[in-house]
Amino acid sequence: MKENQRHILSILMENQPGALSRVVGLFSARNFNIESLSVAPTDDDSLSRLTLSTNIAADKLDQVTKQLNKLIDVVKVIDVTHSSHIERDFMLVKVSITKAEIKSEVLNLVNIFRGTIVDVSNEVYVIQLVGTCQKIDAFLEAISPNMIIEVVRTGAVGVLRGNRALKI
Amino acid sequence: MELELTGAEIVIESLKKEGVETLYGYPGGAVLHIYDALYNQQKINHILVRHEQAAVHAADGYARATGKPGIVLVTSGPGATNAITGIATAHMDSIPMVVISGQVPCEMIGNDAFQEVDMIGVSRPVVKHNFLVKDVANLATTIKQAFYVATQGRPGPVVIDIPKDVTAQKTHFKYPKTVNMRSFTPVVKGHSGQINKAIEAILQAKKPMIYTGGGVVLSNASEQLTEFTRLLGYPITNTLMGLGAYPATDKQFVGMLGMHGTYEANLGMHNCDVLIAIGARFDDRVTGNLERFCPYAHIIHIDIDPSSISKNIEAAIPIVGDVKEVLTKINNELKTQKLKPKHDISDWWKQIDEWRAVDCLKYKKSDTVIKPQQAIETLYKVTNGDAYITSDVGQHQMWAAQYYLFDKPRRWINSGGLGTMGFGFPAAMGVKQAFPDADVACVTGEGSIQMMLQELSTCSQYQVPVKIINLNNRYLGMVRQWQEFFYDKRYSMSYMDSLPDFVKLVESYGHVGLLVEKPEDLEPMMKEAFAMKDKLVFMDIITDQSENVYPMIAAGAGQDEMILL
Numbered sequence: 001m002k003e004n005q006r007h008i009l010s011i012l013m014e015n016q017p018g019a020l021s022r023v024v025g026l027f028s029a030r031n032f033n034i035e036s037l038s039v040a041p042t043d044d045d046s047l048s049r050l051t052l053s054t055n056i057a058a059d060k061l062d063q064v065t066k067q068l069n070k071l072i073d074v075v076k077v078i079d080v081t082h083s084s085h086i087e088r089d090f091m092l093v094k095v096s097i098t099k100a101e102i103k104s105e106v107l108n109l110v111n112i113f114r115g116t117i118v119d120v121s122n123e124v125y126v127i128q129l130v131g132t133c134q135k136i137d138a139f140l141e142a143i144s145p146n147m148i149i150e151v152v153r154t155g156a157v158g159v160l161r162g163n164r165a166l167k168i
Numbered sequence: 169m170e171l172e173l174t175g176a177e178i179v180i181e182s183l184k185k186e187g188v189e190t191l192y193g194y195p196g197g198a199v200l201h202i203y204d205a206l207y208n209q210q211k212i213n214h215i216l217v218r219h220e221q222a223a224v225h226a227a228d229g230y231a232r233a234t235g236k237p238g239i240v241l242v243t244s245g246p247g248a249t250n251a252i253t254g255i256a257t258a259h260m261d262s263i264p265m266v267v268i269s270g271q272v273p274c275e276m277i278g279n280d281a282f283q284e285v286d287m288i289g290v291s292r293p294v295v296k297h298n299f300l301v302k303d304v305a306n307l308a309t310t311i312k313q314a315f316y317v318a319t320q321g322r323p324g325p326v327v328i329d330i331p332k333d334v335t336a337q338k339t340h341f342k343y344p345k346t347v348n349m350r351s352f353t354p355v356v357k358g359h360s361g362q363i364n365k366a367i368e369a370i371l372q373a374k375k376p377m378i379y380t381g382g383g384v385v386l387s388n389a390s391e392q393l394t395e396f397t398r399l400l401g402y403p404i405t406n407t408l409m410g411l412g413a414y415p416a417t418d419k420q421f422v423g424m425l426g427m428h429g430t431y432e433a434n435l436g437m438h439n440c441d442v443l444i445a446i447g448a449r450f451d452d453r454v455t456g457n458l459e460r461f462c463p464y465a466h467i468i469h470i471d472i473d474p475s476s477i478s479k480n481i482e483a484a485i486p487i488v489g490d491v492k493e494v495l496t497k498i499n500n501e502l503k504t505q506k507l508k509p510k511h512d513i514s515d516w517w518k519q520i521d522e523w524r525a526v527d528c529l530k531y532k533k534s535d536t537v538i539k540p541q542q543a544i545e546t547l548y549k550v551t552n553g554d555a556y557i558t559s560d561v562g563q564h565q566m567w568a569a570q571y572y573l574f575d576k577p578r579r580w581i582n583s584g585g586l587g588t589m590g591f592g593f594p595a596a597m598g599v600k601q602a603f604p605d606a607d608v609a610c611v612t613g614e615g616s617i618q619m620m621l622q623e624l625s626t627c628s629q630y631q632v633p634v635k636i637i638n639l640n641n642r643y644l645g646m647v648r649q650w651q652e653f654f655y656d657k658r659y660s661m662s663y664m665d666s667l668p669d670f671v672k673l674v675e676s677y678g679h680v681g682l683l684v685e686k687p688e689d690l691e692p693m694m695k696e697a698f699a700m701k702d703k704l705v706f707m708d709i710i711t712d713q714s715e716n717v718y719p720m721i722a723a724g725a726g727q728d729e730m731i732l733l
Contacts (some may be wrong), residue, residue: 070473
């Protein structure tokens with residue numbers, strides 16, 4: 001068995017009802033995992049772009065890609081992590097800050113990680129953070145877990161660097 | 169000016185445009201409009217089955233025998249779910265099929281309406297693709313796409329789910345001449361660089377083996393495969409799904425491979441240095457233990473489905489393309505450039521002949537009890553090896569595959585991938601309706617046949633004179649065999665008690681039943697059965713209860729670890 005590695009797959013598919021369930025159904029039926037998934041229409045509204053990250057061994061990745069390509073609604077698939085690429089994860093995290101000295105510490109962290117405080121109410125702060133998954137993980141590790149009320153992340157999205165693009 | 173038609177009429181007219189002659193189905197609330205449209209026309213022959221699963225198997229048998237897509241019409245809810253086993257059977261064996269299911273009206277979808285089921289969701293894992301048509305304006309185009317997807321590339325079943333209100337709405341009918349789907353463009357022509365590499369490797373072989381599967385049958389490439397094999401003079405084995413693609417009576421044929429394959433085929437595979445896999449998918453019933461599979465072989469794999477290549481076994485030279493196209497190209501190269509194998513392989517043939525001499529399909533004959541193998545050999549003799557044979561699933565299926573030597577493709581029709589008991593009888597109906605003048609026999613057992621017995625009624629109504637060869641050993645034989653080998657003879661639930669009197673049963677439907685108990689009666693009675701051209705004859709053949717299928721490779725064992733009699 002080869003070792004699992006994280007891959008970000010970008011999938012261009014028909015913007016049709018049921019297309020998403022075919023992709024998700026394929027992963028469960030073929031015993032592959034999905035770590036995160038996000039989907040939205042592209043500039044061509046007949047197409048959706050689905051990005052998912054999965055932990056998988058190299059030999060299985062080939063099979064996942066082929067099976068995805070076999071789905072009738074799927075137009076194109078690329079492994080973004082295979083080439084030089086930009087990846088971003090987006091997070092909103094709600095934290096509770098009751099003591100003044102902790103407040104400055106958190107604000108400091110938000111600055112260091114280039115986050116933004118987007119809402120404040122009753123000692124509850126909503127922080128917005130954009131970056132690679134590792135950066136967001138690092139931020140969450142840096143603040144005390146008992147301060148966190150709720151975390152919401154989009155999961156990774158990515159594009160290839162340069163003029164290469166996932167288009168038809 | 170074009171006529172305005174209802175959705176129901178569009179369904180029927182579209183099927184006519186696709187050249188559909190036979191439709192298998194069962195009416196119900198959600199498809200009443202479609203059945204009404206069917207009532208006023210003569211072109212499409214609708215066969216009313218007695219259970220929707222049988223409709224799908226019958227259409228499947230029709231498709232396997234003719235190469236044309238099988239067509240099914242069922243109602244919503246239970247009609248649709250009853251069809252699922254049949255659809256999954258076709259999916260696993262890549263059979264082209266279009267299944268039209270009724271659906272509750274659009275505005276009721278999701279309301280848990282009467283006879284509502286999410287057919288798109290339920291069928292999704294077992295179809296090549298499915299469509300829900302919510303606007304009558306898209307109906308004709310969708311049907312065109314469904315036929316295109318079902319038949320092009322690696323074939324498979326496609327479901328079209330049509331809500332009842334859509335079948336009542338009217339629109340102008342125009343059936344598209346062509347279809348273009350940007351997300352479905354199967355590769356047909358093989359890559360010429362890969363083909364040249366493959367030819368090079370093929371000619372270098374010292375111990376070659378050609379291993380071919382159902383893809384050769386689906387691609388109608390028998391002729392090309394036969395030419396290829398003869399040009400090279402190499403040994404060839406077929407999978408269960410590929411039988412008949414190469415003439416079984418030919419000297420270069422070493423028999424079926426796999427779990428119940430021949431000694432010479434499996435050892436040939438295990439020891440070969442170049443393996444030429446064509447339209448086969450390295451199924452676990454073929455490979456056994458993957459670690460021990462073909463350890464010395466350089467593997468060339470030709471398949472139309474890229475996901476079949478290097479799925480279970482890594483191919484050194486993959487060629488994605490239609491088997492017929494690729495083989496034609498290779499044959500042309502071999503002939504025009506007068507290419508010949510580089511090595512003399514007579515030692516390899518000598519080795520294979522030694523394995524052949526083991527005679528792994530020998531069995532103990534008896535004067536007192538009918539051996540199931542003997543029943544198949546008699547069937548072969550009586551039908552001159554030229555019948556269409558469908559089968560159910562179990563020991564009888566393996567014996568039919570081993571002892572009926574298929575010289576032509578599309579003559580052997582069985583559920584290889586899903587292994588669906590109950591498949592054989594309705595499939596035989598479909599075959600017989602496609603080829604009314606041919607001998608069509610269903611080889612079955614008393615377990616399998618009871619899963620689709622209700623179709624005896626359909627066969628009376630439409631006068632479908634198939635022959636049913638029931639190898640009756642009063643056991644679920646394959647289960648019993650595994651329990652004998654691997655569960656210390658604890659025969660849990662494998663005994664078939666309370667069997668009906670099959671002769672009386674079929675007579676009550678107006679058919680002929682023959683009970684065969686003595687070995688000496690087998691041949692004369694089988695001749696008698698096949699002489700009754702216009703009668704369905706059910707031969708209830710009482711066979712040896714303890715007979716096992718040999719050779720056998722236990723699940724998870726290597727190709728070279730065969731259990732012989």
